Amino acid sequence: MVRLDELEQAAHEIDKLGEKRASIALKSVEEVSSIARVLLVTLVGGLILIGAAFAYAAVRMVRQIREAREALARALQAKMDFLADASHELRTPLTVVHTNAEVGAQLEEEPAQREIFEDIVNEPSQMSRMVENLLFLARSDSESPPLEMEIIAVPTFLATLKGRAEPLAQGRGASFEANLSGEGNLRADPARIEQAVLILVDNAAKYSPVGGRVTLFATTEFGELLIRVEDRGPGIPDEHLPHIFERFYRADKARARKQGGAGLGLSIAQTIVQAHGGRIEAENRTAGGTRMSIHLPLTGPFRNAEEPLPKQDLRASQRWTRRGQN
Secondary structure, X not given: OHHHHHHHHXXXXXXXXXXXXXXXXXXXXXXHHHHHHHHHHHHHHHHHHHHHHHHHHHXXXXXXXXXXXXXXXXXXXXXXHHHHHHHHHHHHHHXXXXXXHHHHHXXXXXXXXXXXXXXXXXXXXXXXXXXXXXXXXXXXHXXXXXXXXXXXXXXXXXXXXXXXXXXXXXXXXXXXEEEEOOOOEEEEOHHHHHHHHHHHHHHHHHOOOOOOEEEEEEEEEOOEEEEEEEOOOOOOOXXXXXXXXXXXXXXXXXXXXXXXXXXXXXXXHHHHHHHOOOEEEEEEOOOOOEEEEEEEEOEOOXXXXXXXXXXXHHHHXXXXXXXXXX
């Protein structure tokens, strides 16, 4: 009996000790929970502050980027307006100088004096071309390039193109070879497309050795008109190839100054081709020289060269041919 009383007393003391330990543990949990709540509130508050700081920085950065972009747009617009205005202002005096020099060359009987007048005639002509090129590029930057679009038959266009390209190449001292075929129609400004191709022909002849062959090739494939101009010159160094369509870029500056030109031709050709939804590419030939390729999308159903044109297309082709002959 005494033993049972002792066991009961021990159990009671164990219960009291357990309650005491549980009370201490509960108190510790409450303290830890309080500390955790404080830390959590502090962390959330810190994150909110950091987020607000980041948001403020982001908004400020976006505003600065927008302001910089607007300032850049204004500067570009001012540059384009200047080029356009300067081009317009230069055209009139250049025309006057050119006309007066032509009259002087016709009236002057002494050969030495006549040669001076002829030089004066040539210089304003080159300056006028540069002014026209700058004006074209300025208009292309500010809006779509000035184009007179119409439907033209590919065979008719290629025949006229050959007649213009051959004397141009031969006038540079190069031999000329043409291999032109194709069918279908183009929706294009024929004068501008012709300008783009002749720029490539002129470049090919300009940088070819005397008597070197310039080849003009054309065909229609995969819904496109492909026009290629190849030369047998020194080619273009690989490091310059990605930049040759940039304005005023000239790979061989010394030779370019000697040959003439301001480095605008290829840029103008690219602008014209891209405005027609096409693309222009340059590469070096394995056998030496350079190959320039123009790809232009055909329009409407394909047509064999022997088939007559529809009346509307025929009128457009005849109108373009007459305009090209003027």
